[in-house]
Every structure is written in C-alpha cells, then in structure tokens.
Amino acid sequence: MVEALTALHGRNSMETEVTREHKKRRWQYHYNVTDRITWTDVRKSPPPISSPMFQGNAYIVVSRAFVKHVMEDSEVQKFLEWEKDTYSPDEHMWATLQRMPSVPGSEPTHIKYDESDMNAITRVVKWGGLDGDVRAGAAYDSCTGTYRRGVCVYGAGDLQWLLSRRQLFANKFDPEVDDVAIRCLESVLRFKALRQHPLLTDQYSTTL
Incomplete structure (x- = not known):
C-alpha cells in the first residue's frame, strides 16, 4: 500500500466521471x-x-494536502454545506472536489481525465449487469459467488481476476457465501508478506 500511495506522487485517486442524466436529480x-x-x-x-x-x-x-484544503478553504466549505440536503452526497461530492483546479492533487475537468472505479486504486467491485463474457464486451467475467444488492460477493473462482487487479481493497466477501475464497486470499497475502520480509526471503527461496 505504501508503494502504491507513493507512486501517486501527491495525486489523488478516486472515481470521477461526467454525471449521467438520471443521477443529476440527486x-x-x-x-x-x-x-x-x-x-x-x-x-x-x-x-x-x-x-x-x-x-x-x-x-x-x-x-494530506487535499484534506487540509477541504477543511480550510472557504469555497469548499460552502460547497460542503450546500451538499447537506442532497441524496448520497458522497457519490458526487468527492468526485466534484477532485475536478476543482484549486484542490491539491486534483485533475482537470476535461473528459480525458475521467476515472472509472475500475481504474481508481481504492477498491474493486463486480457490479451485476456489467459482467458476463469479456470477449463479447462485458467489463469482467461473471461472479462465481453470488450477487447481493447488485454487488458480487466473491467466490473462489473470482480470485485469479482479483489478484490481477491493482486496487487496495476488494468489495465484498462473506464466509457464509464462500469461506474458501477468504482463506485462499489470506494465504496468498500472508505468503506475499513473508516473501517481502528481509529475514525470511532466503528461507522461503530455499524451501519453495
């Protein structure tokens, strides 16, 4: 995580896209x-x-500069106050702040700088309706666990795809849906952590 955050060089990372018409009423x-x-x-x-x-x-x-600016800037404070009687402000407030030129680490408003949730590094989600046959244009393969409120609760069959993603967090898991998926992912992450430990690298290189 430290390496991923350092690689941003002070930029922020989040979903921020042009608002679809049906969401403007929010x-x-x-x-x-x-x-x-x-x-x-x-x-x-x-x-x-x-x-x-x-x-x-x-x-x-x-x-940190983004947080400081949000807490102290008068224009941002007026915007946060204005947001209080909107619907689900967290789904448009942060994305909008990220495109304001005065905000540290932000991006220009031009559509070339739009960033989907699949490209932001925060979390990865499989949404129902976007999955299926990737060769036919789907965003990703079908969920091998189950869908809950339109979101994939991952199964073991999703792990290979998850491990190819660069996001820091994955949403979501449930041991009652597929405990094998959780235990396998825990094993992979523990192995990676041990491999990176300088005192254990030689040991694991030998035994593996």
Whole structure:
C-alpha cells in the first residue's frame, strides 16, 4: 500500500466521471434528511462552485494536502454545506472536489481525465449487469459467488481476476457465501508478506 500511495506522487485517486442524466436529480433537488432520505420537488440553487459536478463513490485515496484544503478553504466549505440536503452526497461530492483546479492533487475537468472505479486504486467491485463474457464486451467475467444488492460477493473462482487487479481493497466477501475464497486470499497475502520480509526471503527461496 505504501508503494502504491507513493507512486501517486501527491495525486489523488478516486472515481470521477461526467454525471449521467438520471443521477443529476440527486443534487438538483432538495431532500429531507432525517432517519430516512425523502425526495421533494423543490429545486436547489446551483452548486456554489465554478466547476461542474461529477459523479463517483465514497471510497477515495487523497493526499494530506487535499484534506487540509477541504477543511480550510472557504469555497469548499460552502460547497460542503450546500451538499447537506442532497441524496448520497458522497457519490458526487468527492468526485466534484477532485475536478476543482484549486484542490491539491486534483485533475482537470476535461473528459480525458475521467476515472472509472475500475481504474481508481481504492477498491474493486463486480457490479451485476456489467459482467458476463469479456470477449463479447462485458467489463469482467461473471461472479462465481453470488450477487447481493447488485454487488458480487466473491467466490473462489473470482480470485485469479482479483489478484490481477491493482486496487487496495476488494468489495465484498462473506464466509457464509464462500469461506474458501477468504482463506485462499489470506494465504496468498500472508505468503506475499513473508516473501517481502528481509529475514525470511532466503528461507522461503530455499524451501519453495
């Protein structure tokens, strides 16, 4: 993880893409936020920022400079306040901040800098509806575990694909779905950790 974060050279990594039309209502309208979130037909004022809105998710990798800026910058603070009555703000707030020129480690708003969740390093997910035959255009092979709320709960058959990904975390696992997948992944990660330990490298090179 340290190597992956160092390789960013102060940049952030997160999903940030042009907002699809059906998701714009999440921040175009006022929502009543109590113990539940209720849509109203009251349109909100435009976002108090000069850059456009983007969509993403709640899982992000950011620099210390990014955090400091978010906590102290007056424009960002106004934007965070504006976000409070939107629907699922974590799915557009971070993505939008990542495209604001004044934010440390951010990227320009041009579509060439869009980053999908599959390219961001934070977490990897198999979404239902995007899987299938990769040769026919699917984003990835079908889930070998089961789907829960549209998300793959990984099975052992997904491990080879997972280990080829560069993300730091994988969502999600459940021992009641496939405990073998978890135990096998634990073994792989433990082996990698031991291989990297300078006192054990020679030992493992000999015994393996």
